[in-house]
Structures are given as structure tokens and as C-alpha cells.
Amino acid sequence: MTHDGIAPARSGSVLFIACGALAREILALIELNGWDHVDLVCLPAILHNTPDAIPDAVEAAVRKHSHAYDDIRVVYADCGTGGRLEDRCMELGVAMVPGPHCYSFFEGNAAFAAHEEMTAFYLTDFLARQFDAFVWEPLGLDRHPALRDTYFGHYETLIYLAQTDDPALDAKAQSCADRLGLAYERRYTGYGDLATELHSWA
């Protein structure tokens, strides 16, 4: 999922094109709600680290699958694209998830914005699981641990926004906070605005 994404089952009439970091949650919502008419295609989650590449990757996926579905929805928020993904989705005529990023829509965009947690570093279930592949190694901390404070010197707390109640992930997130030298907080969010948005689409 990190580098490859997943291909659609091609059985439904609606396609969700999503970030690979959301695959588990979206599949859970599809199953929970019995959305048999919905297919899911996921782009490589590692695009999270190179937001510049997201609009082109999403456009390519929309164009590739548009002939096979009645409706396509993009399960990305802005995700660091500085409004470029929203512009691209408007050009393509497809809807996307409102909000700045998944941390925000998992908690609920309004609640997230109200916190104004400038010095918080966030993990989701996915990022807690994939901490080394998405944070530690891309920042070179496996090779150059001395850089830790260059990256995280101004951060104070790691907040684990939990989509599920999983003690093992809680412990993993806590250890991530320890490795980054940050205080730790776990905040249960469930699927937040993601569930609301997908319900309105499905």
C-alpha cells in the first residue's frame, strides 16, 4: 500500500479514488454500510510525502477509470497541495473531501481547526503502523539521528488520532513519541468527517 496502492474490483458504479493511507478505513466503511455499488482504487500512500505529485496522480487515475464508472469521487483532502488538488478536481468535475488533511477530517474539520495545535505532530492509525516508512526513514533519522531536533525541535506533543481502539497501536504511537522526544497524547476520533462525507457520496 505504501508504494503500490490497490486496483479497483470493477464491480460497482461508483469509484472512490483514495490515498493508500485511507484504504483500511474506507474498506471498513464500505463493508459496514454494505455499499456494494462502490469500488475503491488507492494511489500509493507514500505520495503523502511528495504532495506536489498528488494532483497529477489523481488526474491520471480519474482519466483511467472515468469510462467505467457513473460517478468518481476523490478521497483526498488538500494534503499539502496548496489548493492545487482542489483546482484539479474542479477542472475534472469530481468531488473531493473538504479540509486540509486527513488528521483534520478524522477529528472533524471544525474541531481540528478549533484546537489550533501549532506544536503538535499527528499520527493516524496508518501512520502509527507505518511510522518508520513514512516518517523516520524519509527524514533520514535512521541514518542521521542527530537531525531529530532539527526537524522536531519546535514540536512539543505527538497526538495519536486513533481511528480504532487498539492497545497495540496506542503503545506503538507512544514509542514513536518517545523516539521523537515529544510528549504523548492519544485522542480517539473514529472515522470523523470521512464517514460523513462518504455517506453523503455513497
Place this chain on the structure above:
Amino acid sequence: MSDDQDDLVLSELEDDDLVQQMHDDLYDGLKEEIEEAVNILLERGWEPYRILTEALVAGMTIVGKDFRDGILFVPEVLLAANAMKAGMAILKPLLAETGAPTVGRMVIGTVKGDIHDIGKNLVSMMMEGAGFEVIDIGINNPVESYLEALETEKPDILGMSALLTTTMPYMKTVIDTLVQKGIRDDYVVLVGGAPLNEEFGKAIGADAYCRDAAVAVETAKAMMARRHNRVAVG
């Protein structure tokens, strides 16, 4: 870059070879070696400004190019920057004493709500290396902090940085305030940060968007030259 580092005695190298070695050591982020080499060149009578430009800035320019070309990545650039910073720390007081040329003056800071400063710090360092006097006002700056720094420091250039989609619109708040106060045209305004682009820079009324530290330096130099020409003609 080289596997023969252990056998290398920097003080035994000729000047040209030592400078070349410094480029390699900067590339590899070898802080202690850079400090040692800077001191060797000073002992050999090199002017601090010459060490800065020919050894450190030239070496860091190679790092910047390889970063842009996708050969080097952020961690390696940061290690190189730390090495350059260590070299500059030795040279800075000497540069002030020897009256090295100043190209211009810049106030730079990350906008309100944003604590990210890696890019800003790289820009500050490279601007200093290029002969600019840089006043870095740090992170999380409300418009009042920018105004105070502009009033106190009287720079030629204002630089603003943001990493977040949610904080980058604050740059417009700062520029709009400069316009309201009738002082916008007193400064060259440069903006940068990962989610920005040229279109955004234009839309908020900045003079230029700079995609990396090297572009920031080139843009600042070009803007200063244009300013001087304008003053000379006017």
C-alpha cells in the same frame, strides 16, 4: 563521496585541492572537517570573504543543484547546511572586521501559526553566504512582528515562509497590511514554502515566489540590482 577520508590530512593539501576537498566534505556533511579546513585557509592568509565564497558557498551551490535534480534529499542537505553553518560561525566575526561587501539587508520569518523553519533557515544561511545581512525573526510571526522588524531593521527585502496550506494565506495578511500602511513598495517581498507556487505568490502581491534557497538568493540579487538601477536612473 570519498572512501579515503581516513588517510587524508587536510593541512597537507595545496589550496586548490583543499577547496575541492571542502566541496566534497560539505557534500558529505562533515562539520569538523569543514571547521578544520576553514581554519587552515585562515592560517594561510586567505581573506574570510574568499573562503566564504570559493569554499563554502560554491560547495553549497553544488549541494543545492543536486537537491533540485533529485540526487540529494532533505537529510543530506541539512547535514551539508550544518557543516556550512559551522564554517560560517568561524568566518562571521572576521567578515564583520574585514568589511566584506554587503549586497543588501533582509528580514525573514515564518508566518503566524507555523513553526516550520528548515527552509527558512537554509534561505537565511545562503543569503548570508551571498553577502546579505539577514535578520531572522524566527517562527510564528504575527503581522505586528514583521512590522516591528521592518521599522527597526529597515531592510531591503522581506522574506516570508510557510509550510502549511492553512498558514500560507497569512502572507497575504502581512502584504495587505503593508499596502494599507503605504509601505508595500519600500520592500522587495519574497515568499517561499512547500505548498506555495508562483501563481500564489502573484495572487497575494509578493514580488516573487522562490522555490528553494538557491532561487531565493538569485532572485534577491536580481531584485537588488534592479532597485539600484532604478535609484540610479531616478
